[in-house]
Amino acid sequence: MELNNSQISKNISESFNGGSIGQTIYVMWLREMKRFLRAKSRLISTLAMPFFFLLTMGFGLNSSFTLPGSPRGVNYLNFLVPSIIGMTMLFTSLFAGISVLWDREFGFLKEIMVAPVKRSAVILGRIAGGITTALIQGILTLIVSFFLGFKILNPFGFILAFVFMILIGGSFIGFGVAIASVMTDTQGFSSIMNLITFPIFLLSGAFFPVSNFPSWLRPFAYINPLTYGIDGLRGSLIGFAQFPLSLSLGILLGVGFLMVALGSYLFSKIEV
Amino acid sequence: MGIIEVKNLTKKFNDLTAVDNISFEVGEGEAFGLLGPNGAGKTTTIKMLTTLLRPTSGEAKICGYDIVAQKDEVRNSIGIVFQEPALDNRLTGRENLDFHARLYGLDKKTRQERIKEVLEMVELEDKADIIVRDYSGGMQRRLEIARGLMHYPKVLFLDEPTLGLDAQTRRRIWDYISELNKREKVTIILTTHYMEEADYLCERVAIIDFGKIVALDTPANLKNILGGDVISIEAIPSDKAFQIFQQISWVKKITKHNGEISLNCEQGEKKIPLLMKLDQKNLSFEIKSVNLRKPTLEDVFLHFTGKTIREAEANQDEKNKKRVRRRMRR
Numbered sequence: 001m002e003l004n005n006s007q008i009s010k011n012i013s014e015s016f017n018g019g020s021i022g023q024t025i026y027v028m029w030l031r032e033m034k035r036f037l038r039a040k041s042r043l044i045s046t047l048a049m050p051f052f053f054l055l056t057m058g059f060g061l062n063s064s065f066t067l068p069g070s071p072r073g074v075n076y077l078n079f080l081v082p083s084i085i086g087m088t089m090l091f092t093s094l095f096a097g098i099s100v101l102w103d104r105e106f107g108f109l110k111e112i113m114v115a116p117v118k119r120s121a122v123i124l125g126r127i128a129g130g131i132t133t134a135l136i137q138g139i140l141t142l143i144v145s146f147f148l149g150f151k152i153l154n155p156f157g158f159i160l161a162f163v164f165m166i167l168i169g170g171s172f173i174g175f176g177v178a179i180a181s182v183m184t185d186t187q188g189f190s191s192i193m194n195l196i197t198f199p200i201f202l203l204s205g206a207f208f209p210v211s212n213f214p215s216w217l218r219p220f221a222y223i224n225p226l227t228y229g230i231d232g233l234r235g236s237l238i239g240f241a242q243f244p245l246s247l248s249l250g251i252l253l254g255v256g257f258l259m260v261a262l263g264s265y266l267f268s269k270i271e272v
Numbered sequence: 273m274g275i276i277e278v279k280n281l282t283k284k285f286n287d288l289t290a291v292d293n294i295s296f297e298v299g300e301g302e303a304f305g306l307l308g309p310n311g312a313g314k315t316t317t318i319k320m321l322t323t324l325l326r327p328t329s330g331e332a333k334i335c336g337y338d339i340v341a342q343k344d345e346v347r348n349s350i351g352i353v354f355q356e357p358a359l360d361n362r363l364t365g366r367e368n369l370d371f372h373a374r375l376y377g378l379d380k381k382t383r384q385e386r387i388k389e390v391l392e393m394v395e396l397e398d399k400a401d402i403i404v405r406d407y408s409g410g411m412q413r414r415l416e417i418a419r420g421l422m423h424y425p426k427v428l429f430l431d432e433p434t435l436g437l438d439a440q441t442r443r444r445i446w447d448y449i450s451e452l453n454k455r456e457k458v459t460i461i462l463t464t465h466y467m468e469e470a471d472y473l474c475e476r477v478a479i480i481d482f483g484k485i486v487a488l489d490t491p492a493n494l495k496n497i498l499g500g501d502v503i504s505i506e507a508i509p510s511d512k513a514f515q516i517f518q519q520i521s522w523v524k525k526i527t528k529h530n531g532e533i534s535l536n537c538e539q540g541e542k543k544i545p546l547l548m549k550l551d552q553k554n555l556s557f558e559i560k561s562v563n564l565r566k567p568t569l570e571d572v573f574l575h576f577t578g579k580t581i582r583e584a585e586a587n588q589d590e591k592n593k594k595r596v597r598r599r600m601r602r
Contacts, residue, residue, distance in 0.1 A: 019375045023375075027371055027375060039362070107354065108360050109358075110324065110354055114322055271324070
């Protein structure tokens with residue numbers, strides 16, 4: 001075996017100074033995108049769940065359901081679609097955050113830890129990639145719902161919904177990263193996912209308005225960020241919301257920043 | 273000043289001292305080995321030197337940079353091939369290299385040239401665009417060596433580089449490492465529990481057991497401590513035979529281990545006939561079998577620690593099992 005008489009020797013004294021912050025964020029983002037675009041089977045299964053939800057619940061309960069205080073014409077399908085988009089965002093972004101655990105399990109995290117780059121840039125890039133992939137899935141869910149008869153109020157609403165999706169994604173990815181950074185084994189992973197995601201989803205006013213909750217249950221909905229996320233999505237898309245949009249926006253911005261900061265901090269403290 | 277300087281490095285995990293006050297120096301361009309059983313503290317030492325783990329106490333400098341205070345400078349100067357694969361299985365070989373190159377700040381032109389260079393170096397050019405999940409173990413290891421060299425590191429750390437590989441692939445990897453060290457003058461630090469590996473590749477070897485360095489020298493010097501060839505004898509009764517052999521003038525050193533007596537002497541092949549001439553009947557012992565060999569690092573390990581490397585690993589396994597049982601009872 002012959003080693004090429006290359007520039008190796010004369011470059012030994014040359015030194016690089018590690019990836020810049022921008023380069024680091026970009027390459028982490030790029031990695032998430034590549035992995036996402038290659039896992040086509042997971043994409044299909046992620047879309048299947050909301051699709052079937054909408055199909056069965058939306059059509060099944062349509063005629064029998066009336067929302068208290070809603071203008072005429074808001075049928076249950078229209079009520080439900082933003083909830084389902086919110087659900088998609090919740091699951092995909094939480095999963096994206098927790099996937100930091102996989103890297104830990106499979107050793108790739110060491111390669112990242114040992115590189116001369118800022119850990120904050122690493123996790124920001126990863127979060128950006130996770131938000132992008134969650135966003136793609138959320139938008140695909142929206143497109144699927146168009147085929148089922150969903151109609152949005154106006155194009156501006158679409159842009160606003162976009163913003164809400166990003167904020168929901170960011171909040172739960174940050175949360176997922178925070179959890180993954182303090183968990184040391186993947187065994188508890190599935191139990192955590194179930195323990196966390198279902199209460200968050202069920203107590204968010206996704207299936208019926210918060211005002212229909214019994215009074216002892218309502219506080220849980222009020223402290224749940226997803227409640228405001230789904231309400232904001234609904235307000236943007238069909239014009240019907242229980243809380244003022246500015247309130248939902250503000251709360252999500254705050255929670256989003258907090259979660260991303262928490263996740264970044266805990267991630268930078270990991271020792272492999 | 274060595275390219276690596278380690279002073280009183282210690283790592284404690286709660287009640288366990290994994291690395292116990294070790295010190296050593298490695299010169300530029302050297303191939304240095306840490307030899308010891310699993311659980312001896314080799315990987316923990318490497319993790320500290322590669323800035324993955326904070327030491328409990330002590331210090332170390334790599335290329336003059338402190339491993340705690342100047343982490344990024346250290347990271348820029350070193351390349352690492354870990355014990356477990358640290359590749360992204362869903363990306364191709366080339367993408368893994370590109371990822372690494374960007375993280376280390378290589379500009380576009382250098383990236384493209386360098387990727388091509390390292391792929392040729394480890395003979396993976398035609399496999400570069402296959403997803404790493406489809407690589408064999410040997411291919412993955414070669415890719416990781418290529419990746420470790422991407423940014424022209426001054427020191428390359430290899431943690432058990434041929435663990436789990438077949439003999440042929442192991443030979444090939446030894447050749448790469450040898451070439452890297454001799455021709456390209458990359459300082460190599462490797463850990464292993466294979467004594468042939470340490471013997472073949474390393475200029476100097478530190479033998480490590482229970483977190484301590486018990487010996488440090490060239491393989492040749494270490495073996496010379498044992499004083500020449502080793503004659504292994506099975507005799508009954510072994511105590512009687514031991515007594516008799518002990519008194520022979522040309523026996524430099526004698527030990528008994530698991531019923532086998534080992535004699536160290538010069539020119540063992542000439543001494544065996546002398547042994548057989550002993551009047552066994554009168555001296556009431558019987559030689560059952562005789563074996564002659566040149567000393568290996570395994571003998572050196574035995575000499576310094578009182579056990580073979582395999583026995584040391586079995587002990588460590590027992591200790592680990594006990595610790596797990598204790599934890600489960602809580």
